[in-house]
Amino acid sequence: GDWNNAANWSGGKVPDSADExxxxxxxxxxxxxxxxxxxxxxxxGATLVFSNAVSLVEAGRIIVRDGAKITCAGPFTNETQQCRxxxxxxxxxxMEGGSIDVSRCGWKxxxxxxxxxxxxxxxxxxxxxxxxxxxxxxxxxxxxxxxEPIGYQYGDPREPVACGSSGGHHSEQSKVDGGxxxxxxxxxxxVVCGSILxxxxxxxxxxxxxxxxxxxxxxxxxxxxxxxxxxxxAEGGKGASPDLPLVRYDSRTGxxxxxxFPAGGGRIAIYVNKDAQVARPATGLYVSAAEGTYQGRDKHxxxxxxxxxxxxxxxxxxxxxxxxxxxxxxDDVLLYQLFGNGISGRLVGVQSLEFxxxxxxxxxxxxxxxxGFSVTVGGNLTIDGDARLDVGGVHMTNRMMTAEVWAxxxxxxxxxxxxxTLKNGGALEINAAETNATMKWGGEVQVAGSVTVGxxxxxxxxxxxxxxxxxxxxxxxxxxxxxxGVVSADGRGGLGASYNNSNxxxxxxxxxxSGKGPGAGYxxxxxGYGGRGGLADGMNKDGTPSKWTDTYNTNLCGNTYxxxxxxDMCGSGGCQGYKSGGSGGGLIFIEAxxxxxxxxxxTANGFGSFDSSCYNTGSFYRPQAGSGGGIYLCGETFAxxxxx
Numbered sequence: 001g002d003w004n005n006a007a008n009w010s011g012g013k014v015p016d017s018a019d020e021x022x023x024x025x026x027x028x029x030x031x032x033x034x035x036x037x038x039x040x041x042x043x044x045g046a047t048l049v050f051s052n053a054v055s056l057v058e059a060g061r062i063i064v065r066d067g068a069k070i071t072c073a074g075p076f077t078n079e080t081q082q083c084r085x086x087x088x089x090x091x092x093x094x095m096e097g098g099s100i101d102v103s104r105c106g107w108k109x110x111x112x113x114x115x116x117x118x119x120x121x122x123x124x125x126x127x128x129x130x131x132x133x134x135x136x137x138x139x140x141x142x143x144x145x146x147x148e149p150i151g152y153q154y155g156d157p158r159e160p161v162a163c164g165s166s167g168g169h170h171s172e173q174s175k176v177d178g179g180x181x182x183x184x185x186x187x188x189x190x191v192v193c194g195s196i197l198x199x200x201x202x203x204x205x206x207x208x209x210x211x212x213x214x215x216x217x218x219x220x221x222x223x224x225x226x227x228x229x230x231x232x233x234a235e236g237g238k239g240a241s242p243d244l245p246l247v248r249y250d251s252r253t254g255x256x257x258x259x260x261f262p263a264g265g266g267r268i269a270i271y272v273n274k275d276a277q278v279a280r281p282a283t284g285l286y287v288s289a290a291e292g293t294y295q296g297r298d299k300h301x302x303x304x305x306x307x308x309x310x311x312x313x314x315x316x317x318x319x320x321x322x323x324x325x326x327x328x329x330x331d332d333v334l335l336y337q338l339f340g341n342g343i344s345g346r347l348v349g350v351q352s353l354e355f356x357x358x359x360x361x362x363x364x365x366x367x368x369x370x371x372g373f374s375v376t377v378g379g380n381l382t383i384d385g386d387a388r389l390d391v392g393g394v395h396m397t398n399r400m401m402t403a404e405v406w407a408x409x410x411x412x413x414x415x416x417x418x419x420x421t422l423k424n425g426g427a428l429e430i431n432a433a434e435t436n437a438t439m440k441w442g443g444e445v446q447v448a449g450s451v452t453v454g455x456x457x458x459x460x461x462x463x464x465x466x467x468x469x470x471x472x473x474x475x476x477x478x479x480x481x482x483x484x485g486v487v488s489a490d491g492r493g494g495l496g497a498s499y500n501n502s503n504x505x506x507x508x509x510x511x512x513x514s515g516k517g518p519g520a521g522y523x524x525x526x527x528g529y530g531g532r533g534g535l536a537d538g539m540n541k542d543g544t545p546s547k548w549t550d551t552y553n554t555n556l557c558g559n560t561y562x563x564x565x566x567x568d569m570c571g572s573g574g575c576q577g578y579k580s581g582g583s584g585g586g587l588i589f590i591e592a593x594x595x596x597x598x599x600x601x602x603t604a605n606g607f608g609s610f611d612s613s614c615y616n617t618g619s620f621y622r623p624q625a626g627s628g629g630g631i632y633l634c635g636e637t638f639a640x641x642x643x644x
Contacts, residue, residue, distance in 0.1 A: 132239065
C-alpha cells in the first residue's frame, strides 16, 4: 500500500523520526516524500516501490535483508513518466540476497515494434535494428550498415541521473528496456553484500528476431565509505544467446545475417571520504558499468578459435562490439582498492594508473576516457579470466559514418617492469593516438621481461583509423603466442568510407568516396597496400556486365605503398558504395630482444565489404574491401607452428 496512508501502518499513523519501521512480506509504494524515520528494515518478501522521480525516503539507518527489494516503477515511454530510487540515510546495509534493483526500469522498448523494426526509445536509441542501445557507452553495431546505427552517448558521468535507452526489437516478447536510475545519499558508510542494479534488458534466448540490448542506467552514491562483497552494476543488455545462430558477416566466407547486438554500459559515480575509505577498504566489492556481451558465439570460421565475449568483435567479424559505460570515483583510493577484480567501465578523468609491484587482473573491462593515458606496473602484469585492459580509447566519434574509438592526440603508453601474460580470455588492447611529424607512434607497449599470449589470450593493436597513427611494441625478453592465443589488428587500420544517407540526421559526416589511407581505392576499386587493390566485376540489374568494370577504370584501384622489408604502416580502407567500405588491417610492429615463437594466430587482415542490394541497384554502388595491414616481428630466433 501507500507509505503516506496512515491506515496501512500498524500504529494507525504514518511513521516519523521516533519510529523504527519494519516491512515483511508486503509491497509499499512511495508516491511522495516520506517523513524521516529512525530506522527502516525491509525483511523477506518486502518490496519498496518508488512511483516517480522526485519522492525521497529518509531514515537514520536502512537495512535491506535477504529476499527484500527496493525498486521503482517502469519502464516508461515519456520522459515525464520517469521514476527513480532516491534514498537518504546515515547508514545503508544491503545484505546478501537483498537488492536495490531498477533493471529494465528505464526507457521502454518501442511500442511500434510489432508493426515495423523497432528502433528503441530514448536519447541513445539505435537508429536501426542492427545496433544495441547507447548511454554511457556505445552499443554494438554492424560496421557495414548504411543506416545511422548508433545513438549518441548522453548523461553526466559525475552526477548520473539519466535512464538507459531501449534496444531495437521486432517482437512484443522482447525485454530490451533500458536500465533505471538510483540515487543514494549516505552520511555514513554503505555496505553492499547484496546488489544495487540498473542493468539494461537482454535479448531473449529463445527468440530468433532482431532484438538488441537495452543500455545500462545510472547509479549515483555519496557516502563516507563503501564496502562489501556484493555488486553495484549498470551494465548494458546482452546480445545473442547460446541457442540462437550467430549470423554475422565473415569477410572470408561472405556469409551475412543479423546478429542480436549487445548494448553499451550505463554510468556510475561514487563519492567517498578518503580517510574513511582507507579505514574500511572495498575489497570484494564489484562495481561495473560493463558493456553487454554476447551470450554465446560460434567458433571462429577459419581458425577454430572460440572468440571471447567481451569488447570489440574479434578476427574476421566485420562488426563493432559494445563499449563500457563510465565509472567515476572522486578519490583514487577506491579505484586502487577495486582494480584487478572489482571494477569494469571507462574510468572518468583518470590520467594514469601506477602500481609498484605485481598486478593480476581477472575480472572486468577497464579503459580511461582521457587523452595520453598511461599505465605503469613495476612488476609482472597478468590479465586472466576474460578480463580486459584498454590503453587509450577516449570515446566513440562520428568523424565518419562508421564510428570508431578515438584515442586522442597524445601518446598512450603501458610500461611493465616484469613479464606480461595474457590467458584464459584475458586481453590487452593498445589504441594509438593521432600522430604527427614529432610523434612517430601513437601508442607504446614496453615490457622489460617476456610476453606470453596464452590459450584464449588476446593482444590487440588498433591504429587511429583516420590519421593512421600506429602502436609500437618493445619487449625485453621472449615473445610467445601459444596455441589458442591471438595477436590481432584485424580491421583496425584505415577506416572504410561511409555511405551518406538522408536517414542519418544526427551525424554530420564527411561525404567521401574513398576510405582512409594511401592505398584507398575509388569507385569500383578496392584498397591496396602490399599488393594493388582489385576491381569489381559486378552486374547490372538486367544481368549485363557493368560499364564500371572496363579496363579504363583500373586506375581506380588502390596502389601499393610502404616498406616490404620493414612494414610500419597499416592497411587502407575500402571505398563506399550503397553501404560502407571495409576497414583496412592495422599494424603489428613488435621488437623483441629474446626468441619469438608463434603457435597461435598473428593477424592484421582487412575487413571485407558486402552489399546485398548491389544486384538490385547496379554494381557501381557496391562498396569495396579494405587492404591487409602490416606485420613486423623482430627477435633473436623465430619458430612455431601457428599462423601469421
